[in-house]
Amino acid sequence: xxxxxxxxxxxxxxxxxxxxxxxxxxxxxxxxxxxxxxxxxxxxxxxxxxxxxxxxxxxxxxxxxxxxxxxxxxxxxxxxxxxxxxxxxxxxxxxxxxxxxxxxxxxxxxxxxxxxxxxxxxxxxxxxxxxxxxxxxxxxxxxxxxxxxxxxxxxxxxxxxxxxxxxxxxxxxxxxxxxxxxxxxxxxxxxxxxxxxxxxxxxxxxxxxxxxxxxxxxxxxxxxxxxxxxxxxxxxxxxxxxxxxxxxxxxxxxxxxxxxxxxxxxxxxxxxxxxxxxxxxxxxxxxxxx
Amino acid sequence: xxxxxxxxxxxxxxxxxxxxxxxxxxxxxxxxxxxxxxxxxxxxxxxxxxxxxxxxxxxxxxxxxxxxxxxxxxxxxxxxxxxxxxxxxxxxxxxxxxxxxxxxxxxxxxxxxxxxxxxxxxxxxxxxxxxxxxxxxxxxxxxxxxxxxxxxxxxxxxxxxxxxxxxxxxxxxxxxxxxxxxxxxxxxxxxxxxxxxxxxxxxxxxxxxxxxxxxxxxxxxxxxxx
Numbered sequence: 469x470x471x472x473x474x475x476x477x478x479x480x481x482x483x484x485x486x487x488x489x490x491x492x493x494x495x496x497x498x499x500x501x502x503x504x505x506x507x508x509x510x511x512x513x514x515x516x517x518x519x520x521x522x523x524x525x526x527x528x529x530x531x532x533x534x535x536x537x538x539x540x541x542x543x544x545x546x547x548x549x550x551x552x553x554x555x556x557x558x559x560x561x562x563x564x565x566x567x568x569x570x571x572x573x574x575x576x577x578x579x580x581x582x583x584x585x586x587x588x589x590x591x592x593x594x595x596x597x598x599x600x601x602x603x604x605x606x607x608x609x610x611x612x613x614x615x616x617x618x619x620x621x622x623x624x625x626x627x628x629x630x631x632x633x634x635x636x637x638x639x640x641x642x643x644x645x646x647x648x649x650x651x652x653x654x655x656x657x658x659x660x661x662x663x664x665x666x667x668x669x670x671x672x673x674x675x676x677x678x679x680x681x682x683x684x685x686x687x688x689x690x691x692x693x694x695x696x697x698x699x700x701x702x703x704x705x706x707x708x709x710x711x712x713x714x715x716x717x718x719x720x721x722x723x724x725x726x727x728x729x730x731x732x733x734x735x736x737x738x739x740x741x742x743x744x745x746x747x748x749x750x751x752x753x754x755x756x757x758x
Numbered sequence: 759x760x761x762x763x764x765x766x767x768x769x770x771x772x773x774x775x776x777x778x779x780x781x782x783x784x785x786x787x788x789x790x791x792x793x794x795x796x797x798x799x800x801x802x803x804x805x806x807x808x809x810x811x812x813x814x815x816x817x818x819x820x821x822x823x824x825x826x827x828x829x830x831x832x833x834x835x836x837x838x839x840x841x842x843x844x845x846x847x848x849x850x851x852x853x854x855x856x857x858x859x860x861x862x863x864x865x866x867x868x869x870x871x872x873x874x875x876x877x878x879x880x881x882x883x884x885x886x887x888x889x890x891x892x893x894x895x896x897x898x899x900x901x902x903x904x905x906x907x908x909x910x911x912x913x914x915x916x917x918x919x920x921x922x923x924x925x926x927x928x929x930x931x932x933x934x935x936x937x938x939x940x941x942x943x944x945x946x947x948x949x950x951x952x953x954x955x956x957x958x959x960x961x962x963x964x965x966x967x968x969x970x971x972x973x974x975x976x977x978x979x980x981x982x983x984x
Contacts (some may be wrong), residue, residue, distance in 0.1 A: 481880075483827060485872035512761055534823055534832075538814040549840040550812060559831035566825045604880035608827055717809075 476573070479585065480607020480728050486570065488610065492699060493573035495582035495610055496694060500618030501661050502639040503629040504679045505686065508517070509618065511715040512687045513694065517578055522698070529583040532563035543638055550595035550643075557588045558698060565609060573610075578698070585609045586672065589666040594657070614697050616690055617674035622659040629654070629667050679741045769799075769849035770974060771886065773860035775942065776894035777935045778916050779901030780956045781963070783885035785894065786858050788964045789971065793854055801848050805859035819915055821936075826871035829915070833864055834881050841885060861885045862893075862949060866941035870934060871921060889947060889974055892967060900935050902928065925970040 476488040585606040592602045641657025773783040818824045827928025861882040
C-alpha cells in the first residue's frame with residue numbers, strides 16, 4: 469500500500485517518535501469478558517486465514533516479554549490497587565504494541581489481538597477510574613481496523629464458567645469487595661464489565677457477535693466481517709498497484725508523460741540515474757524506453 | 759484520578775528534583791537529618807524503588823528492551839505503587855514525606871525521550887501536588903564533572919544511550935541531560951519550583967532549603983514543634 473494511505477490512526481496522543489504511515493497490515497481485535505470463548509475463536513480464525521494465505525500474528529493480554537512475569541506475580545500476591553493494575557496493563561500493552569504489533573503491521577501481517585485496550589477500559593472503569601484518564605493513558609494504541617465483540621449476558625456466562633474452569637479471584641473482581649462469596653462477587657463483577665463493554669460497543673463501533681451460539685456458528689459470523697475487510701483492503705491495494713502500472717504503460721508510447729506522470733515510477737526513474745544497478749530492472753519494465 | 763489530592767492530610771510532601779549530579783540527594787539527606795532533629799516524623803522515598811516492577815525494570819534495562827513509552831509506563835507503575843503504599847498513608851498519619859525525585863523527573867526524562875508532553879502529564883494526573891518542589895539547577899558541565907569524579911561510569915539510560923544521540927557515553931549524557939535541563943527550566947513556572955543554585959556551597963544551599971521548609975510548617979499552622 470502507498471505510504472500515507474494506510475489509514476492507521478492512534479487512539480489518542482500517540483507515539484510521536486513512531487510513524488504509522490507505512491503500516492500495510494490489518495489489525496483485528498477480539499473483545500469480550502472472561503470465559504466468553506475469545507481464545508477458541510482467535511485460534512479458529514487464525515487457522516482459516518492462514519489456509520487462505522494470510523500471514524497471521526497473534527498477541528494476547530499480558531503476554532509481553534517485558535511484563536508477563538511481573539503481572540503474574542503481582543496478581544498472585546493480590547496486592548494491586550486499581551491504579552497499579554491499570555498501569556501494569558498499559559506497560560504490557562505498550563511493549564506488545566511496539567515490539568510485536570507495529571512491526572507485524574509494517575510487514576503486512578494480519579494481527580489478531582485477543583483482548584485490546586477496551587478490556588483495560590472496562591476493568592478500570594468498573595473499579596472507579598476516571599474514563600478520560602484511562603483513555604488518555606492508552607492514547608498510544610492504534611485504532612483497530614475491526615473489533616469483534618463476543619457478547620454474552622452474565623446469567624448465561626456464570627453457569628458456563630462454573631461448568632468449565634471454575635472462578636478465579638480476579639475474574640470475580642474479589643479485590644472490589646462486592647460480596648463475601650466468590651459466586652456473588654463474580655456475578656456482580658461480570659455484570660458490570662459486560663455493561664461497560666456494551667456501552668463501548670456503540671462508541672467504538674464493535675461488530676457484535678452473539679456468544680451464546682455454538683462455536684461454529686460464532687466462527688461463521690466472525691469470518692464474514694473479517695473477509696469483507698480483507699477483500700476491501702486487497703481491492704484497494706490492487707487499485708494502487710494499477711495506478712502505479714498505468715504510467716509505465718503510457719511510458720511505452722510517450723516518454724514525456726512517463727517522466728511527469730506518477731510519483732512512484734518517476735521516483736524509481738530518477739534513482740536509476742545515479743544507480744546503474746537499477747537500469748536492467750527498469751528496462752525490463754519499460755522496454756520501449758531504450 | 760485525583761482521589762487523594764482533596765482528602766485531608768497533615769504531613770508535608772517535599773520533593774527534590776534536578777539532573778544526576780545536581781546534588782539533590784545530598785541536600786535531601788541533610789534536610790532529613792534536620793527535620794528529625796527538630797522532632798518531625800519523616801520518611802524518605804526514592805524514585806524507581808518499589809518491589810512491584812523491580813524485576814521487569816531491571817531486565818528491561820539490562821537487555822535494552824525498553825522503548826520511551828514502556829520506560830515511562832514502568833516508572834509510572836513504580837510511582838503509583840509507592841504513592842499508594844509509601845506516600846499517602848504516611849501523609850495521612852501526619853508524617854513528612856521526603857521524595858528524591860517526583861513526577862517532574864518523569865516529565866523531564868520522558869519528554870526528552872520523545873513521548874507526548876500532554877500524555878505524560880495526563881498519565882501522572884493521579885499524583886498530588888507537593889508542598890514544596892526544590893529544583894537544583896546546575897550547568898551540564900558541572901554535573902558531568904561530578905559524576906565522572908564520583909563513580910567514573912555513566913549508566914546507559916541516564917545517558918540516554920537508548921536514543922542513539924552519540925556512541926560515546928559522556929557525550930550522550932551531555933546531550934540527553936542537556937535536554938532534561940531544558941525541560942526542567944520549562945516546568946519551573948508551570949509547577950512553581952523553588953529553584954536552588956546547585957553550584958553554590960553545600961551548606962549555603964541547605965540553609966536556603968531549610969528556611970523555605972521552616973516557613974512551610976509555620977504557614978499552615980500545623981507546625982510540629984519547630
